[in-house]
Amino acid sequence: MSNQVALTGNEVMAQAMRQINPDVVAAYPITPQTAMVQLFSQFVADGKVDTEYVTVESEHSAMSATVGASAAGSRAMTATAANGLALMWEVLYIASGTRLPIVMPVVNRALSGPINIHCDHSDAMGARDSGWIQFFAENGQEAYDNAIQAVRISEHEDVRLPSIVNLDGFIISHAVENLEILADEDVEEFVGDYQADNYLLNSEDPIAVGPLDLQDFYFEHKMQQAVAASNVKDVVLEVAKEYEEISGREYGLFEEYKLDDAEVAVVALGSTTGTAKAAVDNLREQGVKAGLLKIRLYRPFPAEEIANALKDLDAVAILDRADTFSTTGGPVYIDTRAALYDSDADLEVVNYVYGLGGRDIKVEEIESVFEDLQQIAETGNVEQKINYLGVRE
Amino acid sequence: MKLKEAAKKEERLTGGHRLCSGCGAGTVVRLVMRASDNPAVVGCSTGCLEVSTTIYPYTAWEDSFIHNAFENVAATISGVESAYRSLRNQGKMDEDFDFIAIGGDGGSYDIGFQSLSGAMERGHDMVYLCYDNGAYMNTGIQRSSATPKGANTTTSPAGEVIPGKQQYRKELTDIMAAHNIPYVAQASPFKPQDLMKKAKKAFETEGPAFLNVLAPCPRGWRSKAEEGIELTKIAADTCFWPLFEVENGEWKLNYNPKAKKPITDWLEPQGRFKHLFKPENEGLIEEIQEHVDERWETILHRCGEE
Structure with missing residues (x-):
């Protein structure tokens, strides 16, 4: 009960x-x-x-x-x-x-x-x-x-x-x-x-x-x-x-949200995945094949399974709510790129560091990430691999 | 506790450990553990005693032993003791246990001070034993806040301009007494019965008990390995290391030398004070003597011995 x-x-x-x-x-x-x-x-x-x-x-x-x-x-x-x-x-x-x-x-x-x-x-x-x-x-x-x-x-x-x-x-x-x-x-x-x-x-x-x-x-x-x-x-x-x-609740290593037929997707963890689901839903209504991979088990990192889930996408954005200051991107980005290296995937992977110190992340901001991904998928050009989302320059 | 009777008790810290010849820590611990009548969980902070008594896959301890890190033995044993209390209250355990956390002066006076203070304040039923050899001996004789003024250590070296450690030692025993815990004592291995008696009181105390015991270190003191225990007697006779206890707030003097000896008797046999005997450092010895005298008067006053 x-x-x-x-x-x-x-x-x-x-x-x-x-x-x-x-x-x-x-x-x-x-x-x-x-x-x-x-x-x-x-x-x-x-x-x-x-x-x-x-x-x-x-x-x-x-x-x-x-x-x-x-x-x-x-x-x-x-x-x-x-x-x-x-x-x-x-x-x-x-x-x-x-x-x-x-x-x-x-x-x-x-x-x-x-x-x-x-x-x-x-x-x-x-x-x-x-x-x-x-x-x-x-x-x-x-x-x-x-x-x-x-x-x-x-x-x-x-x-x-x-x-x-x-x-x-x-x-x-x-x-x-x-x-x-x-x-x-x-x-x-x-x-x-x-x-x-x-x-x-x-x-x-x-x-x-x-x-x-x-x-x-x-x-x-x-x-x-x-x-x-x-x-x-x-x-x-x-x-x-x-x-x-x-x-009655189902759990895995991660959750795939509308990822099956997706062409572009974001990977995230924590509460932002709820916001990302709203963005995915909005984009789906507009006919964009958007998806989300929500990591539940972050350590140890389920690399093979995540690579497998992402490999058919055209482009994926990794959302990181932390920076490594290594100039090579956030931690989830580094992990995910490494995971994809050994798969037969052919997709662009970009990074968005967001929400540091509690900076709010809005549905529209994640939608803008999807717009970037669509652009990348269409042109094959990545202007910037590591991006900072929602910060004043 | 009679020595004869104590000698018959089984060793809780066995031979084969790798402490140096003449090290006081082993002697102190063996005397303290003789006063324990129950199986014990022994905790050690990182330091000489820890690295010398449990080198995987060996242990010199007959009892369960835990080493966590340098600064947290008091917190670690407070966790063990809390687990015991929890399991006992739930009826999952009915055996009696003793809990003892052991640290050197580094692990007790300095890096582990907060953890020690917290555990004592919380009132865990545990004994904390500090074996005070007056410096970080395990890492090669660096000064601690227990190092006596004037001592030459590797981080308070006697140089051309600075004659060794500049500060007087911190009185940790007094600070522990100020925690108003039921039992606090300062002891020395040259009085084994006094030490064992204090350890017994500490183990029998319900709640926290603190023992501060002088432990010779021939390497750090630059003294003869075979003269360590004699040196701890000189420490008491010069009133550098008074023996006293504070039981439920009552201060009691346990050793009053018949004739108080000059501090030079303590300083001279130890190479770490050698430079103090240069003519230019004469005033320093006088200062140290004055400080010891003042400290001794304070102890006598507190113990009602005036």
Whole structure:
């Protein structure tokens, strides 16, 4: 039995955390994540969860305590945003390298400086090579669904890697949405009891976590981590199938929106994909064969599948809500171009960096991207590969 | 705790670890762990003790051990302790455990200070042990805020113009006492019974306990490996490293030297202070003596020993 509710993104993520009922949550408040941990601490105060809530003094300690709690053998979560995620950076690698199945909502916000509290993906993109699985969501419903599935994916014996569940700051975290949450008992059953194989709180079989790992073993352990990452895709699909049975909602590695017969398309992640759908619909009405590829699983990157989905297009634009300052484009653009290099695709790929620091992106702007793509498709000429959309020059 | 009785207890940190000859950290940890009556989860910040006791695939620890990073052992163990409390409250675990986070002065006074302060303030049922050897010894003797004034280290070298470290050491034990946690103690390995007694109190304390223990480092102190423990006695006899405890806010002096020795007794046997004995640095030794005297008066006053 699921419930129809009107909640903000932060509220529904707090509900997901309540239903997951982790043994430990160690978190530090940061805009725009604050409401999530405030609500969750209320659940703790009201005895609605079994969680020990650790009110750490920083995000570095949040991730450190979460690592300790997870290594101890408990199910542990935290949540953060922006500079908080950046402060965790060192320990992110320790969490994934130690193979701890931590799940962490990240409410995407621009990284300082200059300081800005609004949405972009520079925080998540800074963690893209940290060994964490990363999911992106179009709306609160997807963020909620991703959070619950992430528990199973991270804890899967073929994976054992931590997950970041991204949701766009303010646009998703603070907007009220009509959505469906599952019954508590369905989530309880779906995530199940967590039992680690090797853990600190086992006096019968004590272990050493995080020993000095030198030239003769470090590489093998990193290789095991790489193998685990390569297992993620299959597990994501397997868990999605099971989740569909209890939720009726279908999930894949990405969503193809009117992409089947499309000639031009955009690739995007996060809330902008909703705006892009409106643009696609408008263009379809005008007879333009427009489509969208919405990435759900960003790390590990489903390169082959994405290349396969894009290969028959004439031109594609990659929308990036973060820059790399490498002068070679945004992170999703770089990933997608690399993915296409090995396919037999013959299409132009261009990049639009947009929405930094919460700059609004409008339907008309995405339509203008489609106009550019049509031009490219007709002429075969690309004037500029890397573009900045919606910025004053 | 009687020494005879303590000696019969099983080693929790076994031989075969790779700490240097004469290193105080191993001695201190073995004495502290003898006071633990439960299985423990031991956390170590990055540092000498960590790199020398768990080199994959080996460990010198009989208990479960976790190393996370340099500055976060207190936060890490607070996570472990929270997991324990959660599982225990849910009826998923009924065994007693001890939780101990260990850091050097780098991991405790400096880079791990925030994490330590946070964990103590939150009231986790854990012991924090700082083995203070007065510099970042693991990376090659760089100064820390625990380095004594005048010491020659690789980042506060005694040069033509600057005679070693310019600042007095930070009194971390006092700062921990100011957290108003139930138990804080400063100890030294030359008084093993006192150290073990304090460790026992720390483990038995409900809530956070902090131990600051002087640990000789022959490499960094430029002293003889076989004289380390004797040096820690001189540290107490010169009142450079007083032994005291703060139990529920009550300060108590644990060692009052019969005859207070001059600070030169502490400085002379250590090569790191050699330059202080040059004629041009005479005033510096006087300053250091004055500082030690003032500090000792403060401790006596706090402990009601005047």
